[in-house]
Amino acid sequence: xxxxxxxxxxxxxxxxxxxxxxxxxxxxxxxxxxxxxxxxxxxxxxxxxxxxxxxxxxxxxxxxxxxxxxxxxxxxxxxxxxxxxxxxxxxxxxxxxxxxxxxxxxxxxxxxxxxxxxxxxxxxxxxxxxxxxxxxxxxxxxxxxxxxxxxxxxxxxxxxxxxxxxxxxxxxxxxxxxxxxxxxxxxxxxxxxxxxxxxxxxxxxxxxxxxxxxxxxxxxxxxxxxxxxxxxxxxxxxxxxxxxxxxxxxxxxxxxxxxxxxxxxxxxxxxxxxxxxxxxxxxxxxxxxxxxxxxxxxxxxxxxxxxxxxxxxxxxxxxxxxxxxxxxxxxxxxxxxxxxxxxxxxxxxxxxxxxxxxxxxxxxxxxxxxxxxxxxxxxxxxxxxxxxxxxxxxxxxxxxxxxxxxxxxxxxxxxxxxxxxxxxxxxxxxxxxxxxxxxxxxxxxxxxxxxxxxxxxxxxxxxxxxxxxxxxxxxxxxxxxxxxxxxxxxxxxxxxxxxxxxxxxxxxxxxxxxxxxxxxxxxxxxxxxxxxxxxxx
Amino acid sequence: xxxxxxxxxxxxxxxxxxxxxxxxxxxxxxxxxxxxxxxxxxxxxxxxxxxxxxxxxxxxxxxxxxxxxxxxxxxxxxxxxxxxxxxxxxxxxxxxxxxxxxxxxxxxxxxxxxxx
Numbered sequence: 001x002x003x004x005x006x007x008x009x010x011x012x013x014x015x016x017x018x019x020x021x022x023x024x025x026x027x028x029x030x031x032x033x034x035x036x037x038x039x040x041x042x043x044x045x046x047x048x049x050x051x052x053x054x055x056x057x058x059x060x061x062x063x064x065x066x067x068x069x070x071x072x073x074x075x076x077x078x079x080x081x082x083x084x085x086x087x088x089x090x091x092x093x094x095x096x097x098x099x100x101x102x103x104x105x106x107x108x109x110x111x112x113x114x115x116x117x118x119x120x121x122x123x124x125x126x127x128x129x130x131x132x133x134x135x136x137x138x139x140x141x142x143x144x145x146x147x148x149x150x151x152x153x154x155x156x157x158x159x160x161x162x163x164x165x166x167x168x169x170x171x172x173x174x175x176x177x178x179x180x181x182x183x184x185x186x187x188x189x190x191x192x193x194x195x196x197x198x199x200x201x202x203x204x205x206x207x208x209x210x211x212x213x214x215x216x217x218x219x220x221x222x223x224x225x226x227x228x229x230x231x232x233x234x235x236x237x238x239x240x241x242x243x244x245x246x247x248x249x250x251x252x253x254x255x256x257x258x259x260x261x262x263x264x265x266x267x268x269x270x271x272x273x274x275x276x277x278x279x280x281x282x283x284x285x286x287x288x289x290x291x292x293x294x295x296x297x298x299x300x301x302x303x304x305x306x307x308x309x310x311x312x313x314x315x316x317x318x319x320x321x322x323x324x325x326x327x328x329x330x331x332x333x334x335x336x337x338x339x340x341x342x343x344x345x346x347x348x349x350x351x352x353x354x355x356x357x358x359x360x361x362x363x364x365x366x367x368x369x370x371x372x373x374x375x376x377x378x379x380x381x382x383x384x385x386x387x388x389x390x391x392x393x394x395x396x397x398x399x400x401x402x403x404x405x406x407x408x409x410x411x412x413x414x415x416x417x418x419x420x421x422x423x424x425x426x427x428x429x430x431x432x433x434x435x436x437x438x439x440x441x442x443x444x445x446x447x448x449x450x451x452x453x454x455x456x457x458x459x460x461x462x463x464x465x466x467x468x469x470x471x472x473x474x475x476x477x478x479x480x481x482x483x484x485x486x487x488x489x490x491x492x493x494x495x496x497x498x499x500x501x502x503x504x505x506x507x508x509x510x511x512x513x514x515x516x517x518x519x520x521x522x523x524x525x526x527x528x529x530x531x532x533x534x535x536x537x
Numbered sequence: 538x539x540x541x542x543x544x545x546x547x548x549x550x551x552x553x554x555x556x557x558x559x560x561x562x563x564x565x566x567x568x569x570x571x572x573x574x575x576x577x578x579x580x581x582x583x584x585x586x587x588x589x590x591x592x593x594x595x596x597x598x599x600x601x602x603x604x605x606x607x608x609x610x611x612x613x614x615x616x617x618x619x620x621x622x623x624x625x626x627x628x629x630x631x632x633x634x635x636x637x638x639x640x641x642x643x644x645x646x647x648x649x650x651x652x653x
Contacts, residue, residue: 011618031592039599046595049618050575079590 004065010048014055016066023071030081047078054078101155101164102148110149118164316351316401318366327373329410330403334377334417336437338364339400344407344424349373354400362399373405377417413438413458421445434458434478442483450485454478463509470512474505474532481507487514492532494518505532562640563587564597565625565633568607572622598623606632 002017016024028044035043052062054074060066103114106124113131117124134141155161327349332340351366365376377399407427413419414435426447434440435456442450442462450467452460455475463481470485476493490506508515508527515522517530527533567573567581575594582589601607606629611619625633 035596036600039596039603042602043595043599046575046599046621047591049620050591050595052618053576077591079592081592083590083592084596 002067009051009055010045012052012062014052014060014062014064014066017068020066020068020071023068024066024074027071027075027081031078031084034081034085043084050078098165099160099163100152101160102152103161103164104154105161109145111154112145112148112152115152115155115164116148312355313352313402314355314361316353316364316366318349318351318368318403320349321367321369322371325371326406327368327371328406328408329372329412330408330419331372331374331412331414332417332419332438333415334364334375336416336418337398338375338377338417339398339420340375340417341400341402341420341422342408342411343402343404344421344426345404346406347404349403349405351401351403353402364399364401366403368405373403373408375401375403377401411440413440426450432460432462434460447483450483452480452482454480463507472506476505479505479507481509484510485512488512489514489516490518490533492517492530507534507536509536511535511537560587560589560593561597561601562636564594564601565606565629565636568623568625569630569633572610572612572624574612574620574622578623601629605629 002019004015004017005021007014007016007021028047031047032040032044051074054077055061055064055066055070058070058073060070098119100119101115102111103118103124104111106114108128113127114124116127131141131145134144153160155164330342332338334340349368351364353362353364355361363377365374367374367376407425409427409429409431411419411421411430411432414433416437418439418441420441420443422441422443422445424445426442426445428448429451430442430447430449431451431453432440432442433453435454435458437457439459440461442460442465445465446467447465448468449471450462450465450469451471452462453473454460455473455478457477459478460480462483465483467483467485469487470482470489472480472482472488472490474480474490474492482488482490488508492505515527517527517533522530527535563582563585564578567578573581575591575598578598579589579591579594598607602609602623605626607623608626608629609621609623612622614620
């Protein structure tokens with residue numbers, strides 16, 4: 001016997017003993033404490049709805065009295081509070097880990113930026129901007145993007161897409177996602193994607209061929225091949241512009257190379273194995289491009305500042321051993337690297353050379369002795385400051401030397417160098433003697449009597465000058481273009497059956513009044529039949 | 538410590554894990570046959586010699602319903618307040634199908650290994 005109270009359980013009214021009520025209340029509270037908070041209310045509701053049925057089955061109807069033994073029976077039927085805990089049966093709750101995928105639904109290219117945005121919870125536009133900006137630093141952004149495109153998996157299934165955003169994968173979220181995604185896949189990004197793919201495919205074939213070209217160019221620059229003849233003129237200051245242009249072109253081709261990699265990625269997306277080999281090829285390609293471009297840029301950088309148009313004139317010493325005897329003859333005894341311009345003025349003898357910044361002083365010797373001005377420069381070799389190891393150590397760069405002195409009567413250029421005289425009044429007599437592949441230019445000058453003796457593959461250009469009388473001796477290997485003259489006397493070989501690389505040995509630009517070849521006066525017809533002579537009048 | 542005690546303890550922990558998924562599977566199977574009330578589910582489990590207390594079932598049903606695997610409908614009852622009757626949702630049916638296939642695979646794998 002006990003006191004009773006009126007209660008309701010699940011909206012069903014009952015009478016309950018005090019002790020039973022305390023016990024039942026505690027039991028229900030214990031159960032609730034073991035439930036997941038998000039389903040607790042529902043579960044408690046179900047349990048309270050169940051209890052009246054259990055009581056009815058044990059002869060405690062509505063308005064009946066619940067005793068302690070009834071509560072015991074209920075506890076036995078429903079179970080201990082610990083058994084209500086979902087540690088016993090658990091499905092995924094709580095936060096799911098996020099996985100990094102490529103988001104191809106909202107992709108422009110490959111969904112890399114969208115995927116990264118979803119993973120870090122930032123707008124994909126910021127990620128895209130970051131990729132774009134860093135591309136200007138040696139293409140880092142673009143290269144990283146393509147790497148990620150190859151490496152990251154695509155979020156294909158709905159479960160993937162939920163994991164990408166970090167939402168738990170349950171039927172409810174899957175359902176919600178599917179319906180919301182159907183609306184968001186628009187036509188805009190798909191069209192852009194197809195367009196880009198088309199462009200990439202068009203360029204991919206060209207890109208593959210260009211790879212080979214890039215490799216060869218890179219090898220050429222790297223190995224110093226371009227510093228030897230015939231590429232050397234390119235490095236001679238003025239030609240560096242072309243080198244720059246070529247390197248910029250290489251840089252643009254890097255972009256094409258990247259597009260080739262994209263194509264490989266697109267084609268290779270089916271099989272995992274193809275992916276790996278595509279990745280290997282792509283990596284090699286990147287390394288080649290990066291290496292060639294960087295090397296080219298480094299070399300150009302070095303040379304444009306040092307050997308570009310920043311040359312300045314530095315003085316050369318002229319040793320005048322006989323100051324009382326001014327020179328009347330010039331002997332240029334220098335190799336093919338020397339380009340000597342002789343300037344006739346009334347100043348004391350002095351000389352200068354065009355210096356490449358950073359290079360040492362060339363060894364050029366200028367001595368005036370007993371009327372002979374000798375310029376000595378052996379095969380001119382300059383030691384450059386080290387660039388790229390030993391490649392730049394020894395460079396044969398042409399040196400331009402200026403020599404100022406009085407008018408000369410004899411010019412000897414016999415060791416392969418180049419001698420130039422511009423715009424000068426040469427006086428009454430000038431004898432030009434060239435040999436051993438030397439080159440002498442007499443431009444826009446005047447002399448009364450000129451004698452030209454050319455042998456062993458040398459060249460004399462006097463066509464823009466004027467002489468009263470001219471005497472020319474040429475052998476089969478050399479070439480002379482005579483000044484405009486009134487009397488020309490030429491000594492030529494008898495036969496020109498095998499002309500040198502120049503088609504003729506003697507060029508005459510005007511019609512001299514008196515013309516003899518090998519002592520014989522020539523008529524116009526004879527002249528035109530002579531294969532050793534070219535006339536342009 | 539007794540060796541057999543440790544073995545039993547270890548087995549118990551493994552079984553707890555296995556029982557979780559197994560129980561869910563059984564509940565889904567029961568709910569696939571039509572609309573069932575919670576006591577029906579428990580009775581069927583008892584008949585299959587799966588002893589569970591009701592306390593285990595209610596949170597499970599609630600969870601499955603929240604995840605969209607089960608749906609419920611209210612049926613009027615003469616004996617008291619309306620009751621919740623559970624059945625599989627469409628997704629639940631697909632999930633059950635997947636589970637059936639997987640469990641058949643698991644069973645044949647076990648058979649194959651046992652035969653070796």
